[in-house]
């Protein structure tokens with residue numbers, strides 16, 4: 518395991534390689550929630566296509582909440598698992614309107630991160646990663662989503678034990694990452710996982726954090 522004290526060095530090295538991304542909201546919280554559900558088991562490009570088709574059919578999120586599951590599923594068909602995703606989207610949007618009176622997500626301002634995650638994950642199909650994406654990407658809160666790249670790279674770097682689960686990874690990485698660095702570290706772990714620390718064959722010879730990595734296969 519890497520000592521958490523060395524984490525700032527990892528973050529800096531990744532920023533030197535990939536830049537320090539500055540947070541800005543990519544979607545509203547409702548749109549981020551829907552997009553992240555749509556991105557389950559498919560690529561971001563497919564999810565974006567499904568999102569555009571859904572918005573074309575139902576321009577307001579409260580219309581999506583009121584639409585029949587079959588209609589939502591028909592709009593998002595190209596992204597796969599359309600029936601399940603349609604149920605998750607409708608259930609979450611309907612539930613938030615029922616509980617909070619609308620979809621502004623202002624209610625999250627009065628909730629701590631743990632409480633917000635607990636509330637959002639109370640809806641079927643909304644996991645910790647989805648809730649964390651809403652909080653980080655739409656609201657700029659220091660919550661670490663753990664996707665397949667973050668999980669793999671953090672394990673290889675020794676930031677997580679081999680037996681860590683996605684859920685425990687979310688807690689551990691959130692606890693050891695300085696709040697100001699969560700966005701940058703998340704984005705750069707994903708970039709690093711896609712470009713260098715790939716699932717099949719990591720390119721350790723061109724890795725910016727190789728000297729710190731206990732899993733290096735550099736020869």
Ligand code: SF4
Nearest residue numbers: 714719721724727730
């Ligand atoms: S040294 Fe290899 S295994 Fe370690 S982070 Fe870099 S690419 Fe991944």
